[in-house]
Amino acid sequence: MLDINLFRETPDLVRQGLEKRGVDPATVNEVIDLDVQRRDILQEVENLRAERNQGSKEIPKIEDPEKRQEKIEEMRAVGERIDALDEELSEVEESLHHLMATLPNLPDESTPVGEDDADNVVLKTVGEIPEFDFKPQAHWDLGPALGILDFERGVKLSGSRFYVLNGAGARLQRALISFMLDTLLEQGYIERYPPFMVKEDIVFASGQLPKFEANLYHDHAEDFWWVPTAEVPLTGLHKEEILEADDLPLEYVAYTPCFRREKMSAGRDVRGIKRGHQFDKVEMYVYCEPEESEDKFEQMMADAERVCQRLELPYRVNQLCSGDMGFAAAITYDIEVWAAGCGEWLEVSSVSNTRDFQARRAAIRYRPEEGASTEYVHTLNGSALGVPRVLIAVLENYQHADGSVVVPEVLRPYMGGMEVIRPE
RNA sequence: GGAGGGAUGGCCGAGUGGACGAAGGCGGCUGUCUUGAAAACAGCUGUGGGUUUAACCGCCCACCGGGGGUUCGAAUCCCUCUCCCUCCGCCA
Numbered sequence: 001m002l003d004i005n006l007f008r009e010t011p012d013l014v015r016q017g018l019e020k021r022g023v024d025p026a027t028v029n030e031v032i033d034l035d036v037q038r039r040d041i042l043q044e045v046e047n048l049r050a051e052r053n054q055g056s057k058e059i060p061k062i063e064d065p066e067k068r069q070e071k072i073e074e075m076r077a078v079g080e081r082i083d084a085l086d087e088e089l090s091e092v093e094e095s096l097h098h099l100m101a102t103l104p105n106l107p108d109e110s111t112p113v114g115e116d117d118a119d120n121v122v123l124k125t126v127g128e129i130p131e132f133d134f135k136p137q138a139h140w141d142l143g144p145a146l147g148i149l150d151f152e153r154g155v156k157l158s159g160s161r162f163y164v165l166n167g168a169g170a171r172l173q174r175a176l177i178s179f180m181l182d183t184l185l186e187q188g189y190i191e192r193y194p195p196f197m198v199k200e201d202i203v204f205a206s207g208q209l210p211k212f213e214a215n216l217y218h219d220h221a222e223d224f225w226w227v228p229t230a231e232v233p234l235t236g237l238h239k240e241e242i243l244e245a246d247d248l249p250l251e252y253v254a255y256t257p258c259f260r261r262e263k264m265s266a267g268r269d270v271r272g273i274k275r276g277h278q279f280d281k282v283e284m285y286v287y288c289e290p291e292e293s294e295d296k297f298e299q300m301m302a303d304a305e306r307v308c309q310r311l312e313l314p315y316r317v318n319q320l321c322s323g324d325m326g327f328a329a330a331i332t333y334d335i336e337v338w339a340a341g342c343g344e345w346l347e348v349s350s351v352s353n354t355r356d357f358q359a360r361r362a363a364i365r366y367r368p369e370e371g372a373s374t375e376y377v378h379t380l381n382g383s384a385l386g387v388p389r390v391l392i393a394v395l396e397n398y399q400h401a402d403g404s405v406v407v408p409e410v411l412r413p414y415m416g417g418m419e420v421i422r423p424e
Numbered sequence: 425g426g427a428g429g430g431a432u433g434g435c436c437g438a439g440u441g442g443a444c445g446a447a448g449g450c451g452g453c454u455g456u457c458u459u460g461a462a463a464a465c466a467g468c469u470g471u472g473g474g475u476u477u478a479a480c481c482g483c484c485c486a487c488c489g490g491g492g493g494u495u496c497g498a499a500u501c502c503c504u505c506u507c508c509c510u511c512c513g514c515c516a
Binding site for chain 2: 039042043045046047049050052053055056057058059060061068071072073074075076077078079242363374
């Protein structure tokens with residue numbers, strides 16, 4: 001949620017920022033209009049309330065029953081006006097809230113202006129793209145040949161975009177998750193295991209609702225929403241709390257599965273395990289004071305990159321343009337690893353600073369110092385990393401001509417010492 | 425799934441129509457006393473919105489789990505939802 005004060009004080013900056021994100025700049029005027037209306041009505045209704053409070057206090061002191069009745073009638077009339085204005089007020093407030101709820105965060109100055117992923121900027125490339133003296137296979141051929149990846153039975157169980165991992169494949173995935181978590185714990189993150197189904201207001205707080213409802217799974221019977229990313233419960237963790245400055249920063253890491261309908265990506269990446277309805281991810285999440293959020297952003301990037309480095313996967317870092325960034329983000333860097341078999345850069349991480357955007361939606365504040373008034377924290381999120389795509393890169397980059405796959409060294413302790421995955 | 429009991433400020437806990445943003449206690453902060461600390465004593469101690477201001481202060485409004493209703497007036501009465509606790513059933 002954007003700060004309403006920005007609309008009051010620097011409407012031009014808001015207009016420019018929103019325009020970069022493809023929002024009609026006229027929306028800013030709508031917001032300002034509603035805000036003015038809101039305050040006008042509010043003042044009037046509050047004055048009437050003050051009048052009624054005053055009058056009601058006097059009533060029990062009036063001795064003369066006739067005069068007393070007169071006052072009651074008078075206050076009843078005031079009450080009726082209050083009711084009418086209240087109704088008007090809640091309509092205006094609802095419109096304002098709905099409008100504000102659909103506006104994305106303003107892009108950081110450094111965010112390149114653009115429409116879609118074609119306008120993203122590659123910041124750096126790290127590591128060597130592996131060379132092969134044979135034609136490397138894509139994971140959708142390699143995995144089934146190894147017997148570790150079963151698409152047919154995934155479809156039998158749940159339909160398209162589902163798969164089953166077998167044996168060493170399942171274990172490799174579990175190894176990746178543990179390795180990622182441990183790597184981040186080393187950096188001082190605190191592990192959290194949140195619910196995978198959450199209430200609607202929690203999904204709203206992180207910004208996935210109301211705009212992206214079509215991409216979420218929803219249980220109508222209980223009104224649960226399945227988390228599309230751990231970012232959702234990790235934002236909700238401190239919803240409506242006032243944190244102590246001494247406790248900041250809070251640096252969390254959580255493993256969760258993620259559930260996405262992928263309605264928006266129908267027909268894209270249908271082959272393999274690149275884009276499923278269910279996938280695993282290890283997520284970093286930081287709550288901090290505004291002054292430190294830029295440093296934390298850099299730190300989280302370094303932490304996500306470290307995971308790629310230890311797995312010895314070549315990767316590149318992109319800065320997302322204004323049109324491609326997520327709803328809540330002011331700045332986002334993506335990490336893509338190279339997958340030799342399908343010959344693609346695969347997005348495995350997205351690190352974003354949402355500044356106070358999510359904190360405002362979720363009402364997460366802190367007290368900068370004893371006795372001071374509260375301020376919104378800054379929140380940042382980043383994947384470290386999305387598991388299936390890392391799995392793809394490991395399988396495809398570490399493959400040999402005979403169809404076997406060497407287990408990256410850092411994962412071996414998590415695989416009972418297994419060094420090579422061979423066809424069964 | 426069935427039966428009953430609850431939800432009040434950072435915490436405990438009083439409060440069944442007006443003097444209640446809320447007694448009392450604990451905790452916290454400030455002051456007095458003290459070389460310092462403890463103790464004692466005194467004062468202060470929630471959040472959000474609006475208004476005003478350079479800023480503080482002030483003033484007004486709202487908030488006693490959420491929503492709705494009755495009333496001139498609701499923490500208090502009514503309806504409804506959610507959550508927690510106890511007992512029974514079922515269950516990894």
